[in-house]
Amino acid sequence: MRKDAWVSILFCFCFVGGIAAAQKPSTGSENILYIRCDTLIDGKSEAPRKDVVIGITGDKIDLVGAAAFTSNMRVINLPGHTCLPGLIDTHTHVLLQGDITAADYDVQLLKQSPEYRTILATVNARRALEYGFTAIRDVETEGAGYADVDLRNAINRGVVPGPRMEVATRALDVTGAYPLLGYAPNVAVPHGVQVVDGPDDARRAVREQIMYGADWIKVYSDRSYRVRSDGVLDDIPTFTMEELRAVVDEAHRERHKVASHAMALNGVHNSVEAGVDSIEHGNYIADADLKAMVSNGIYYVPTIFVGEYVAQGRAAEGARVWPQMLKIHEGTFRRALKAGVKIAFGTDAGGFAWTENPAKEFGYMVRWGMTPAQAIRSATSVASELMEMQEKIGSIEAGKYADIVAVPGDPLADITVLEKVNFVMKNGVVYKHP
Ligand SMILES: [Zn+2]
Secondary structure (H helix, E strand, C coil): CHHHHHHHHHHHHHHHHHHHHHCCCCCCHHHCEEEEEEEECCCCCCCCEEEEEEEEECCEEEEEECCCCCCCCEEEEEEEEEEEECEEEEEECCCCCCCCCHHHHHHHHHHCCHHHHHHHHHHHHHHHHHHCEEEEEECCCCCCCCHHHHHHHHHHCCCCCCCEEEECCCCEECCCCCCCCCCCCCCCCCCCCEECCCHHHHHHHHHHHHHCCCCEEEEECEEEEEECCCCCEEEEECCCHHHHHHHHHHHHHCCCEEEEEECCHHHHHHHHHHCCCEEEECCCCCHHHHHHHHHHCCEEECCHHHHHHHHHHHHHCCCCHHHHHHHHHHHHHHHHHHHCCCECCCCCECCECCCCCCCHHHHHHHHCCCCHHHHHHHCCHHHHHHCCCCCCCCCCCCCCECCEEEEECCCCCCHHHHHHCCEEEECCEEEECC
């Protein structure tokens, strides 16, 4: 980690310089920066465009099309590359370093201080940006309090490099439902969530989290998974309907949205009934609930790759349901796609180590039935709508923030080239160049 920390510090100085340069007022065409792309996938259209120039002034895109070049113009040439909007991961945990087993999780909460975990989170934020993710929705800190708010603010103020962040702070669950669990009753241990019981307590926690900077409210709606004889993934719902409704009502009343961890039958059903804004994981979703998600505009964030990543490790620990869940998940994903549910790209990075590229998720989405163009939109325009940032990011068009990535080759022919992002611009500042 020591080596990584030094890289981070060096990077930080470049970054601050970059921001200063990018924010100079524009006085003429010499202040426009041009990117020449062999191919452009703009995040919205079905078809790519050839030989496109993107003009950038300060932190915004101000032209997409063609330009006549003169010798005094600032141009970044990306021959052989496809340009895309900066990628968006709508389910991350920058405060987590992978938790295949319960021990992996417990050790982070018991042996690492929140301050140390925050230092690791700054490294993860830089990694996310270098993988090509220029925006993330980070859905809870797993026992590290409000450290995500501080990281979001530090990135916005140019202190450390990282993606744009929406954060969910501590998340909510009920007594006895979320780690750390299994310790003696006389031993006080930290919890990965804010524990709430009863609708008034839930409402108070929502108010508290918003007061301290939460953009989203995250709830854990189910636990204890098992496959029924008819193949349905069953669970124990954590909250009562009264509690879940109180959370959603309070968050919405304060103009905030609710993300619900719901992997199986009852957790998903109760979340949909209560009116949450996104279903996280959704390994099994009943057809009736998929229909309700379409009519109520509830997003599905499937997080496929993490399921495979943790399956064998968790089975070895005795939780044999995890490998079985993959097939069930594939069936749900295909039914959701067919039903027309809005599917936003999300990976659960942090649930797997940040040294793994979260862009591996794209390959799974395509293998399970999406077209490459659909998978790309799920991580660009669709994800920006989930985050209510569609006016600012999620596509390459004039007026949007200059969040642009490029890959060598054609992601429509081979989706895995998205694991090879080698050009990253966020806010008009270049962080990575081939
Ligand atoms: Zn998660």
